Amino acid sequence: MKHKFISKRYWNNVSTPMGASGDLAKKYDDIINLSLGDPDLNTDLRIIEEAFNDASNGHTHYTNPLGDEELRLEISKYYKEEFNYDVALNECLVTTSGCHAMWLILESILDDGDEVIIPEPYFTPYPDQVKLARGKAVLLETFEEEMFQVNVERLEQCITNRTKAIIINTPSNPTGTCFSKTTLEDIAKVAIKHDLIVIADDIYTAFSYAEPFIPITTLDGMKERTISIRSFSKDYCMTGWRIGYVIAPKEIIQIMKDVNENNVFTAPSISQRAALHALRMRKEIQPGIIEEFKNRAYYAYERIREISYLSVLEPRGSLYLFVNIKKTGSTSREFCDKLLNEHHILAIPGDAFGKSGEGYIRIALTVGVNKLKEAFDRLL
Secondary structure, three states: OOOOOOOHHHOOOOOOHHHHHHHHOOOOOOOEEOOOOOOOOOOOHHHHHHHHHHHHOOOOOOOOOOOOHHHHHHHHHHHHHHHOOOOOHHHEEEEOOHHHHHHHHHHHHOOOOOEEEEEEOOOOOHHHHHHHOOOEEEEEEOOHHHOOOOOHHHHHHOOOOOEEEEEEOOOOOOOOOOOOHHHHHHHHHHHHHHOOEEEEEEOOOOOEOOOOOOOHHHOOOOHHHEEEEEEOOOOOOOHHHOOEEEEOOHHHHHHHHHHHOOOOOOOOHHHHHHHHHHHHOHHHHHHHHHHHHHHHHHHHHHHHHOOOOOEOOOOOEOOEEEEEOHHHOOOHHHHHHHHHHHHOEEOEEHHHHOHHHOOEEEEEOOOOHHHHHHHHHHOO
C-alpha cells in the first residue's frame, strides 16, 4: 500500500494467502478451516493451573533477560535427558515465540546483503524475515520425487561469498517431511566445509512419526555453528502463550540478549512459568497430543488416497499434509478457491510456500477426525 506516512519499504507489500485466511474463515457459517496451524486442542489444564498458581505467588515481574533461570535449567535438563546433549545456561535465551526467535537470530548474525539459503517449500515468513534483517533470501527447491529432502549438490550451487546461513525446518511446515539422518549429516558437512551457520527451526519435534527427531546441533562439529529454535506452540498446544527459546553458542546468545533489550526485553514471565511446567509434565501431556495428530494425519492420508485427482506422501511429521492437485489441471489458488466457494473448506495454496509449492495445497490437521470426515465427504 502506498501512503505518505508508510515506509517505502512496504509500499509494494502484498498480503499472503496465510495472512488472508483469517478473513476468509468468516465467509461461510459452515466452513471447515484447514488453513492455519493453530491446534484446536487447548493447553492442558495442568499447565494452566500451575502457571496461574505461580502468577498468584508473584511471578508477574520481569525475569532475567536471558529468561527465567528455573526454565533454562529445565531446558538444559530436557536436552540432556532426550538427546544426551549439554546446554549451559548462557547458551539459552527464552523468546516471545519462535517467530520472534527467528527475527532476533537474523538481526544478530546478518550484515547487510548477507545471503541465507532457504529450502522451499518454506514456512511463508522466512524470506521476509531475512529481508527485515537486511539480508537476501536464496531459495533452494526441493521436490516430492525426492521426498522433499535437501539435495546437497543443489545446496552447494546456492553458496556464494555472501552466504551466511542455511535455514532448515524438520519436521517441515508445509510438506511434513522429516530430514533423514543422512540428509542432516550432508547438510552438516556442507556447513562445516563452507563455514556457515545452520538455523534449525525445530518447531514440530514432537510430531516426528517416521523416525525419532535428531537435532542437527548434536552432530559432530555442529554445536559451534548451529542456532536452534524451539517453541511450545505446537508441541504443547500453547500458541497463545507466545513462548519459545533459542539454543546457540554463548557469544550469539549474548548479542541476541542485547538486541532483545531494545525490543521486548524479556518474554512474559507467566508464559515462561507455563513453559517450565509443560517441560516437567511432558511425559504425561505429550503422548495424547501426538497420538491425536498422528491419527488425524493417517485418516486424512487414507481419504486422500481414495480421491483419484489427489495424491499425497505418507505422513512423516508435523501437523500438515502437502496435497498434490496437479491432476486437476488447476493452479493451487484456483483449487483453493473452488474448495472454499463450492465445498466451504479453507486450505492454503501451495504457492504461498514458494514456487515449488505450485500444484499443491497445504491442509492443517487442526480439526478432529469427525470434521475431517465431513470435509472429505463434501468432495465426493
